[in-house]
Amino acid sequence: MKFVKLLWMTTLAGSVMLNAASDDIATVKKEGVKYIKMLGGALKKELKAHLKNDPSGLEALAFCSGSAEEITKKVNASLPPYAKVRRTALKVRNDKANTPDKTDIEVMKAYEEAMASGTFSPKDIKVVKAGDTTRVYKPLVTQKVCLKCHGSALSPKIAEAIKTAYPHDMATGFKEGDLRGVIVSEIKRQ
Numbered sequence: 068m069k070f071v072k073l074l075w076m077t078t079l080a081g082s083v084m085l086n087a088a089s090d091d092i093a094t095v096k097k098e099g100v101k102y103i104k105m106l107g108g109a110l111k112k113e114l115k116a117h118l119k120n121d122p123s124g125l126e127a128l129a130f131c132s133g134s135a136e137e138i139t140k141k142v143n144a145s146l147p148p149y150a151k152v153r154r155t156a157l158k159v160r161n162d163k164a165n166t167p168d169k170t171d172i173e174v175m176k177a178y179e180e181a182m183a184s185g186t187f188s189p190k191d192i193k194v195v196k197a198g199d200t201t202r203v204y205k206p207l208v209t210q211k212v213c214l215k216c217h218g219s220a221l222s223p224k225i226a227e228a229i230k231t232a233y234p235h236d237m238a239t240g241f242k243e244g245d246l247r248g249v250i251v252s253e254i255k256r257q
């Protein structure tokens with residue numbers, strides 16, 4: 068009898084622990100998504116305003132090359148000390164700030180495979196453990212508005228400005244619906 072009770076208690080404790088682990092993932096995911104939206108929202112707002120001001124895209128491009136890194140730093144400075152947020156891609160424009168690491172590459176390849184097999188959803192937020200850090204990934208799908216600076220038919224002025232600011236640029240030739248990159252939040256809890 069005592070044995071049965073003990074077994075039952077162990078099972079219960081086990082399931083409580085499992086619930087705690089999945090609650091934890093849900094909490095981290097929610098927190099990560101919040102930081103992703105902060106960075107994504109800040110960049111999108113500026114991009115939209117500059118494109119509206121100058122539809123050629125040149126002003127927006129100057130803004131992005133001058134301030135995308137700075138905005139990223141500002142958003143990071145407003146996060147708790149255990150959290151970070153950044154953008155990356157398989158083909159990057161800014162190879163100084165946005166080069167992917169091994170985990171980033173694996174996640175982005177998984178997104179591309181899902182796209183190729185028709186199972187992709189832009190809402191597929193991935194939560195990945197990397198050492199003592201939990202990463203939350205959101206995919207960025209190429210939209211029509213992105214093609215001005217990431218597509219295959221860039222205006223000569225845009226192409227020239229990109230080449231000057233980013234001599235190693237690899238982030239052109241995208242089509243609508245391609246994976247352009249990801250925003251990733253890294254959360255490190257003690």
Ligand code: HEC
Nearest residue numbers: 127128131132135154156159160161165213216238247248
């Ligand atoms: C006006 C030009 C312009 C437009 C439009 C534009 N981008 Fe970019 N994009 C840039 C520049 C410039 C950079 C490099 C910024 C930096 O120095 O960090 C960049 C960088 C990125 C990066 C970071 C990875 C890398 O390649 O360095 C991602 C992801 C990205 N863009 C996604 C998008 C998406 C998605 C859209 C459409 C919603 C878009 N961009 C529209 C100019 C543009």
